[in-house]
Amino acid sequence: MADTGPVGGGSFSACGRGRPPGPVTLIWFITHNAEHGEVTVGTRFEDFVGDVEGSIPPEDRAELEAFRALHRFAAQFRARRRELELTQVELAERMGVDQAEVSRLERAAGNPTQQTLLRAAAALGMSLALVPQDAEDAEGDAGATLRASA
Secondary structure: OOOOOOOOOOOHHHHOOOOOOOHHHHHHHHHHHHHOOOOOOOOOHHHHHHHHHHOOOHHHHHHHHHHHHHHHHHHHHHHHHHHOOOOHHHHHHHHOOOHHHHHHHHHOOOOOOHHHHHHHHHHOOOEEEEOOHHHHHHHOOOOOOEEEEO
């Protein structure tokens, strides 16, 4: 792993605790490297993200994809709860857990057990399924390994 940040060609691990850097960290890297003539920043955020992600070493790409998959799952979970017009407290009661556990699931925080995930899916009238990645690629959802399906 390199000692520099992603804009300078290093890894996310160097940016703090092994996960993608926050906006403040990215701004620091842009400012620092731009002062040294090392960065050209476009006007579109998508271009910037593409440049940063393009500099991620292969060994860190899997970690980034796992991070994205976890957050896609959390977003699906949250969207389904809202679709059913349930509060976090109401869903927690259905699941037999406290509201904080629902909040953690929706924020992709913590490390829920298989039983918690199955309870959550059942409480939402859904099921969990392992989906082959090539099937997900065809649907434009590459990287997810858990999926809630109605």
